[in-house]
Amino acid sequence: MTTTEYLKSSQSNNFFLLAGPCVIEGEEMALEIAAKVTEVTCRLDIPYVFKGSYRKANRSRLDSFTGIGDIQALEILKKVKDTFGIPVVTDIHSAAEAEMAAAYVDILQIPAFLCRQTDLLIAAARTGKLVNIKKGQFLSPEAMQFAVQKIRDAGNNQVAITERGVTFGYGDLVVDYRGIPVMQQNGCPVILDVTHSLQQPNQASGVTGGRPELIETIARAGIATGADGIFIETHQNPSVAKSDGANMLRLDLLPTLLEHLTALRQTINKF
Numbered sequence: 462m463t464t465t466e467y468l469k470s471s472q473s474n475n476f477f478l479l480a481g482p483c484v485i486e487g488e489e490m491a492l493e494i495a496a497k498v499t500e501v502t503c504r505l506d507i508p509y510v511f512k513g514s515y516r517k518a519n520r521s522r523l524d525s526f527t528g529i530g531d532i533q534a535l536e537i538l539k540k541v542k543d544t545f546g547i548p549v550v551t552d553i554h555s556a557a558e559a560e561m562a563a564a565y566v567d568i569l570q571i572p573a574f575l576c577r578q579t580d581l582l583i584a585a586a587r588t589g590k591l592v593n594i595k596k597g598q599f600l601s602p603e604a605m606q607f608a609v610q611k612i613r614d615a616g617n618n619q620v621a622i623t624e625r626g627v628t629f630g631y632g633d634l635v636v637d638y639r640g641i642p643v644m645q646q647n648g649c650p651v652i653l654d655v656t657h658s659l660q661q662p663n664q665a666s667g668v669t670g671g672r673p674e675l676i677e678t679i680a681r682a683g684i685a686t687g688a689d690g691i692f693i694e695t696h697q698n699p700s701v702a703k704s705d706g707a708n709m710l711r712l713d714l715l716p717t718l719l720e721h722l723t724a725l726r727q728t729i730n731k732f
Contacts, residue, residue, distance in 0.1 A: 464548055464567050464591040465619050468650060468690065473506045474730055475723055477690040479550055479593075479652065480715070481512035483705040484526070485534040494695060494712060495541045501716040505723045510548045510568060511541050512692070517704050518554040519574060526703035535565040542567070550593060556584035563588035573597045573625055576608050586615035593621045595654065598628040602640030609647045621650040623692060624683075626658035632670075633661055636679060638686040645687070652690035653683035659708045671708025673699070677718055684725050691722065 462470070468477045480498050485491055495511050502509035515534035517527045528534055538549045542565075550568035553559050554575065562569060569585045571578075573595040585592045594608050605622050612620040622644045626634030636658045644651045658679055661670035680691055696702045699709040710718070 463619060465621075465650070467548060468508050468510075468621075470508050471506050473727065475505065475507050475726055476684060476688065477508040477510065477650075478502055478719070479510045479512045479690060479692040480695055482696050482702065483514060483694050483709060484517050484528055484703060485513045485515055485537050486703050487529065488537045488540065490697065491537050491541055492544065493697065495545050495547070497712060498695070498715065499545045499547060501719055505719055507719060507723065510550050511538070511545070512550050512570075512694070513538055513541075514552050514704075515562065516552075516554075518552075519572060531561070535562060539565045553581070553585060556580045559584035559588050563590050567591065568593050568621075570623075571595060571608075576600065576605075579611060582608060582611045583615045586612040586617040586620075589617060589619075591619035591621065592617065593623055593652065595623045595625050596640070596644070598626060598634065602637070602643040605644055606647055609649060621652055621690070622647065623652040623654050624658070624688075625654035625692075626660070634658055636682070638682055641683070641686045641688050645689070650689040652692050653680070653688040654692040655680045655683065656692070656694045656705070656708045656710060660705070661707075671705070673708055673710060676710050677721065680718065680722055681725060684722050685729065687729075693718075 542549045548567035551566050552570045552572050553562050568591045570593045576594050576597045592612050609620050626636050629635045641651050659672040694709045695712050696709045697712050699706040
């Protein structure tokens with residue numbers, strides 16, 4: 462089964478989920494998150510992909526945490542994959558990283574700011590892994606057809622697009638839900654990145670803010686407008702997370718949210 466087929470494997474036609482911490486902080490925290498999310502997604506028949514960045518290359522300040530070491534973090538992602546039998550996804554930031562990361566993970570994610578970088582897209586595509594392209598905060602949904610075509614022209618038909626909000630002024634984002642059906646016209650899965658859509662970037666402190674109290678609101682709207690997948694960053698204690706804590710979902714709140722979203726998807730499937 463390809464990764465794309467796995468994402469469509471729900472017997473109840475449910476959405477799929479990409480979820481995990483913003484960045485791998487250590488093995489114990491990653492395995493704990495994966496265990497708890499795997500339990501609830503199995504119960505609700507949600508195909509699950511564990512998400513974790515092995516390194517954060519885009520940080521506002523030089524003293525911001527970037528990672529525990531590339532290979533160490535990638536090995537933790539591989540351990541999550543082997544322990545729970547689930548796919549894993551991580552970001553890459555340069556063409557040289559594609560082959561390295563592909564040896565450990567199932568999905569290579571292209572950060573939003575880099576979605577137009579041809580060399581990066583081609584290198585990711587040539588690994589044969591599913592390539593998840595985050596839509597730039599500065600791009601229209603229609604413009605993503607060109608990023609998708611780069612992956613396909615490189616000989617890889619496994620591609621997905623992720624909506625993660627549109628820049629609204631200097632320090633806020635909004636979600637244009639019209640973009641979900643527009644991007645689905647490319648014939649690939651479209652994912653809504655709920656937590657990054659609630660970021661408040663470019664704060665004067667150099668630390669990104671967020672609106673986590675709106676996570677369920679944004680997620681419900683994404684399910685209602687037909688998103689194929691949902692992306693949520695989650696952590697045992699976001700207040701001490703080393704990256705993006707301001708907009709992550711507390712891990713113990715995730716099961717109830719997924720129950721609500723599954724019920725909503727089941728209702729929508731009736732129409």
